[in-house]
Amino acid sequence: DIQMTQSPSSLSSSVGDRVTITCRASQSITTFLNWYQQKPGRAPKVLIYAASSLQSGVPSRFSGSGSGTDFTLTISSLQPEDFATYYCQQTHSTPWTFGQGTKVEVK
Amino acid sequence: EVQLVESGGGLVQPGRSLRLSCAASGFTFDDYAMHWVRQAPGKGLEWVSGISWHSGSIGYADSVKGRFTISRDNAKNSLYLQMNSLRPEDTALYYCAKDIFLVGGTGSYFDYWGQGTLVTVSS
Numbered sequence: 225d226i227q228m229t230q231s232p233s234s235l236s237s238s239v240g241d242r243v244t245i246t247c248r249a250s251q252s253i254t255t256f257l258n259w260y261q262q263k264p265g266r267a268p269k270v271l272i273y274a275a276s277s278l279q280s281g282v283p284s285r286f287s288g289s290g291s292g293t294d295f296t297l298t299i300s301s302l303q304p305e306d307f308a309t310y311y312c313q314q315t316h317s318t319p320w321t322f323g324q325g326t327k328v329e330v331k
Numbered sequence: 332e333v334q335l336v337e338s339g340g341g342l343v344q345p346g347r348s349l350r351l352s353c354a355a356s357g358f359t360f361d362d363y364a365m366h367w368v369r370q371a372p373g374k375g376l377e378w379v380s381g382i383s384w385h386s387g388s389i390g391y392a393d394s395v396k397g398r399f400t401i402s403r404d405n406a407k408n409s410l411y412l413q414m415n416s417l418r419p420e421d422t423a424l425y426y427c428a429k430d431i432f433l434v435g436g437t438g439s440y441f442d443y444w445g446q447g448t449l450v451t452v453s454s
Contacts, residue, residue, distance in 0.1 A: 225393070256437055256438050258440040258441075260376075260441075262376075266446075267426055267444035267445065267446055267447065268368075268426075268441075268444055269444070270440055270441060270442055273431075273440040274438065274440075311375065311376055313376075313378075313440070315436075315437060315438055315439050315440060316437060317437070318381075318390045319378055319390065319391075319392045319393065320366075320378040320381070322375055322376040322378070323375070325376075
């Protein structure tokens with residue numbers, strides 16, 4: 225199985241900050257990497273698919289990059305509604321696997 | 332509006348069975364693959380199982396293979412998860428999720444999720 229490792233596990237930031245979350249795959253997954261946001265008590269919501277494509281309706285302050293084994297999710301200017309947990313997911317080969325999550329908290 | 336509504340969760344003893352259901356609406360159900368994803372309390376997301384539009388392609392996580400069975404009834408716009416030989420480590424919120432593709436293969440992602448149904452396995 226492909227292991228997905230996110231870093232950091234948590235971070236504290238302020239509104240307006242630029243935030244970067246990293247996801248590393250245990251083997252190359254080309255660009256078959258998705259990012260989800262989950263708020264407490266809510267279902268996950270897709271933000272980015274295919275490493276860098278923005279899902280319809282998602283604000284443009286979210287962006288993704290990377291290929292192979294190393295990927296990044298960037299929030300250019302953190303907004304109050306962005307405090308949440310973020311997960312990467314690979315869909316290169318089954319079983320589909322998620323990273324352990326990165327919790328973005330208020331500083 | 333796409334809606335996915337899970338049901339069937341509850342408290343069950345180890346070794347017993349439970350069947351989860353997911354009622355779908357707001358889209359052409361038999362045009363998409365579907366999945367079950369679970370989240371143990373305070374933990375991350377784990378893909379459990381997926382099924383293609385025509386049930387011809389099915390996959391399971393190793394942790395549930397041989398114990399869980401996914402199925403769908405396109406006439407009823409419903410997805411199911413039969414869970415047998417339940418273990419305490421199966422305790423989780425179980426989400427139903429819609430794939431963007433018919434088969435749900437490489438490059439897919441989950442664009443709609445239900446709110447989940449809680450399964451607690453305990454004596």
